Amino acid sequence: MKDSLWKLKVLFLSISDNFKCWKESVWDVELDELYCCNGRDCGCQAVTNRQYISWQFQVDVPPPNPKDRP
């Protein structure tokens, strides 16, 4: 039982670090804002946070939120 609690504590610590990283880099960002710059200052090609996160995690690009359209 003691080992199980220790293992669960390690799991919690591992998940909490990943959760904090996910919250800061995915949950708290505006998906349609530029990830870096307008593309003139570096090689980022003016990708949005949505495009960058989709590329980083190899997931389909979600469509823009309809409420954000003019």
Ligand SMILES: [Zn+2]
């Ligand atoms: Zn840039």
